[in-house]
Amino acid sequence: MVSKEFNVKTLKVIPLFASVEEVDLEAVRDALTVQKMAAGEVVVREGDGADKLYVLVSGEVQVVKNYLEPGAQTVDILEAGSHFGEMALVGGAALRSATVVTSEECHFVTLDRTAFQEILQRNPAIAIAMLEETFRRLRQANELCAALQQEAAAE
Numbered sequence: 001m002v003s004k005e006f007n008v009k010t011l012k013v014i015p016l017f018a019s020v021e022e023v024d025l026e027a028v029r030d031a032l033t034v035q036k037m038a039a040g041e042v043v044v045r046e047g048d049g050a051d052k053l054y055v056l057v058s059g060e061v062q063v064v065k066n067y068l069e070p071g072a073q074t075v076d077i078l079e080a081g082s083h084f085g086e087m088a089l090v091g092g093a094a095l096r097s098a099t100v101v102t103s104e105e106c107h108f109v110t111l112d113r114t115a116f117q118e119i120l121q122r123n124p125a126i127a128i129a130m131l132e133e134t135f136r137r138l139r140q141a142n143e144l145c146a147a148l149q150q151e152a153a154a155e
Helices: 008-012 023-031 113-120 123-155
Strands: 032-035 043-044 053-056 062-065 073-079 099-102 104-110
Touching: 008 023, 023 104, 023 113, 023 123, 104 113, 113 123
Parallel strands: none
Antiparallel strands: 032 104, 043 099, 053 104, 062 073, 062 099
């Protein structure tokens, strides 16, 4: 659990929670746990079960498809303030879609599915904010796919 001194304003800078009222974020803060990892550690592995959201408080991680296999590809680099794993909070039997590896020492706050679902029942504004951010990411992914298709067609 994160201490009461963990500032709710810190959560407001995370896009997932930016539009949530501070009073609603207090419930989120109370459900967070802290995790520290050294450089080069696997945070989550592609294909593993998913039941937790990660918010990167400090450090940097790489998001990699097909980690340690021929053709492995870094698809994103996330820095402090970024989050991943939000699909794990609402997906039933969700599997991780990529491996996330720390590039340097990292500090995370995490939120598990059970705690998140309890929070949503009491604070629907958080669900709305999460949907908005998730749809923003989906649009971004769709635009990337379209651009890649155009590149492939041009070759």
